Amino acid sequence: MKTAVIVFPGSNCDRDAAVALERATGKPAEMVWHGNAELPDADLVVLPGGFSYGDYLRSGAMSARSPVMEGVIAHAKSGRPLVGICNGFQVLTEAGLLPGVLMRNADLHFVCKTVGLQITNNETIFTNGYASGQTINVPVAHHDGNYFADDETLDRLEGEGRVAFRYTDNPNGSARDIAGILNDEGNVLGMMPHPERVVDEALGGTDGSALFASLVEALQ
Amino acid sequence: MSKLTQMDTAEITPEMVKEHGLSPEEYDVIVQRLNRAPNYTELGIFSVMWSEHCSYKSSRFHLAKLPTTGPQVIQGPGENAGIIDIGDGDAAVFKMESHNHPSYIEPYQGAATGVGGIMRDVFTMGARPVANMNALRFGEPDHPKTQHLVGGVVAGIGGYGNCMGVPTVGGETNFHAGYNGNILVNAMTVGLVRTDKIFLSAPSGVGNPVVYVGSKTGRDGIHGATMASAEFDDDSDEKRPTVQVGDPFTEKLLLEACLELMQEDAIDAIQDMGAAGLTSSSIEMADKGGLGITMNLDVVPQREQNMTAYEMMLSESQERMLMVLKPGREAEAKAIFDKWGLDFAVIGETTDTGRLILDHNGETVCDIPIRPLADDAPKYQRPWVPTPDAAVLSADQVPAPIDIGEALKKIIASPDIASRRWIYEQYDYTVMADTVQIPGGDAGVVRVHGTNKALAISTDVTPRYCQAGPLEGGRQAVAEVYRNITAVGAKPLAITDCLNFGNPERPEIMGQFVGCLEGIGEACRILDTPVISGNVSLYNETNGQAIPPTPAIGGVGLLKDASKMTTKHFKAEGDAILVIGGGVTGHLGQSIYLREMHGREEGAPPPVDLEMELKAGNFVRGLITEARVNAVHDISDGGLLVAVSEMALGTALGADITVDDANTPLHALAFGEDQARYVVTLAPGDVTSVTKAAEAAGLTVSATGTVCGSSLTINGCAPISIDELTELNEDWLPTFMGAE
Amino acid sequence: MKARIHITLKNGVLDPQGKAVQNALGSLGFDGVGDVRQGKYMEIELSETDPDKAEKTVELMCQKLLANTVIENYTIKIGD
Amino acid sequence: MKARIHITLKNGVLDPQGKAVQNALGSLGFDGVGDVRQGKYMEIELSETDPDKAEKTVELMCQKLLANTVIENYTIKIGD
Ligand SMILES: Nc1ncnc2c1ncn2[C@@H]1O[C@H](COP(=O)(O)OP(=O)(O)O)[C@@H](O)[C@H]1O
């Protein structure tokens, strides 16, 4: 299974994502520079966390328009899995691959802590390693994680089972406690929490491992 | 032509000399060394190089007395940061630096650029920053500015460090009226480098290209005093010095670009542009290499129009670096900086003249020998008077509380003891996925990536002790760092310092400085933690009111096996509790108890027995290495009862402890701040053997107990609910900041 | 030629910053503060000298990058 | 009564956001883009009906909270 991590200027969880992917797949992930017009052939693409372009203008806005995104969009359209974590989620919404936007946290402060996440839908290629309704503990670290979409969109996301994760104790004001969502085909996931930071017992937990394992399983 | 440009050729007046912070005597020395009067640009260059900040003119003499060597030291003071050997070809690079004044003027940007500056110092040496720390002192909570300053400083530290993707894993925060007009923001960065990939600032070759990389130069932070009193013309608004604004995004690119270039063998020397930017970086490099340097200022990347030579040389624009490349490597280096979207300009070359020569607009605007600028900078042995000894306060001079539980509740919710969660949750402390101990414990701990070893980091100083007794205070600061690093199981290896004091021209302030430094030096010698880098910040005064002496110490230790690491939290019902270390007198002088319960800041600080610290530390670290203890916490502010409470906070577990000492009042045993002590928990079956071993090592077991229930009991007093203590401890800071 | 751009949140879109400012003004003792909406204001220097062309270019900039048209409106002024 | 406030960085103060936007516009293929400066724009609803009083209040708001006067300038327009 081949994986790729996109590196934008200011990405800073690219290495963390690559380490987690290698742990799950046994093979190093390919690091892809944002300026590349083409994406190498990969089964799974990850847009990592960080502060691409310093979060200036709007977080994710400038990255969403970088050359590599054409390839990323084509990858998504071909039905192959694409995950955006934190800043990666922001890029996905800015690129129009996922609905809604991530606004400034309701209390305006950056928030870093481990939060409870409820698996809202475990019948996805990203979450089927978890039990439905299971609660896992995963760190968040963001300034703009306050998910917003109009009611109609939110109803549709919920109705179609496209809310993958919900906060058990909302850290940022997100509408309907949403922490992660899927596109309508179910192959693109965006989430604010960082599963790649909890794949190692020494770091206080392995609750993120099943996400990567689910993908390996699905792509086998 | 603007007036400032005209000033380049204008004659230097005594007023100009004064505005540049130079004494008439210092000016005479300049004239002597040059054999002529300097021009305005040259005067500016001398003034920044001879400023306290760059020349350490008041402190150098005393700093020389600190121990700086040891088998673990790869690089001591004198480079951008110090380096220690952590085995297997790995090295840790670290330093701490102050950004006090800018943070008071503009807390967000001041703190942010402080963090940016210290990270540059570390990655200049080839190291990837892996952990940030911050030591903060604010005025009293009730002071009208405090809340705003706390909010801005914390947001600024987070804003910069988070964007860089470097975890902030700890720090310290105090509130005291002594900082009302002069807060302290000290930032520390720790980085990792392979020992064969270290970069230094001394160029070795003549005719090598001098390269400027990073952000463009603007009129940021130019010598406030000078500019404020310069005459302004019509575009004066444009020429006014401006607050430095940090651009962490550019710094992240600069970090990656520098590290990428460092993989190649293209760099001869490298130096970040910190205070006094282009001036100090070029001069320090040339001086270290025993070379000269010429630069053409026309090609310096500029953000603003019509900048003068003076302005370019004195600008403190952030996110810039100066490098000397090996000959012929320009294109290769440029390609990397282009890729990262950063400015790259060859602005000069190294020479064998020993002079700094600057050209601008077709004229030579500066031509001065480098030696006097750097090495021959003035040095002063300022007069000093020792701080008078404070009388030791005995326990019976301090009233007991009516209820020990009520006293504990008040102390646990007091500004200096309350939880710092509100602060550290604004810092990304898990990025890089190697943080094995998050803020809130005794030390922050980060794994060396890809290995099973880890670095433990702590910053400490107790300014009220330093104020009452600088010597003891200096010793105690190092001892507390040593204990905090030991408490997580690591061996302390070396320290950095950030020496914050008032005006050194006042003998009593100089006395504090000398006393603290003596204590620090002695402690470093005995505890074998040499000083490998540091920073001095003097003149921290407002209206003649100096800050309390605050020599912040940052220490780094090595945990060979990260899986052995301990944390302070109680682990299991039924575990035994032992307090191990030095003897107990119930020392309440300068204690938190005395201040919070009685509003008194009196007495001598607790004496520090450094040999005892060493023994206790080695013993406790041994227990941790042998996996014989389940939780460890050192005793510091607030004494035994606060330490035991902190081990229980947030867990569902309580404790029942007994201090067997009929001669000392209970409140002194509970809240006394006697040093060299640790609280450990362990299996009940191990109590006898550990107690014996401790006594055999010359240590005292001064209290015993059990982890049990959900409340805290000492010597049979009424139980105090842990839930209630947790709530009080957690609530103070968010409530204080709530109306922000 | 200079372009001045105002980017504001569409009606009905949550504005956490505006809300926070409104609350903060209240706690500072300012009375009678109603809705607060926070937007962006940008000034762009353009080498283009024809105002119509400049306006068209800036319009494109807004659509492509400067505004997120799902949640934001923008207005453009060209002048000096 | 509505107050409209523009908050901009003072001259000479580095504007990292503006700079990044300028570069991004360049890479999107827009030519001739010079300096970009990014500021804030706020609209505040006030119950006050006297424009002079409103202006004074908003001035105070800017100084106390809305603008960081060390690095920012502000202008206020009162109207509807
Ligand atoms: N400014 C800060 N930034 C990050 N962490 C902080 C800060 N101030 C305090 N902390 C954390 O809060 C905890 C308590 O601090 P402190 O009382 O100074 O610890 P100790 O007594 O062990 O030295 C520590 O884990 C420390 O790292």
Ligand SMILES: [Mg+2]
């Ligand atoms: Mg401690």
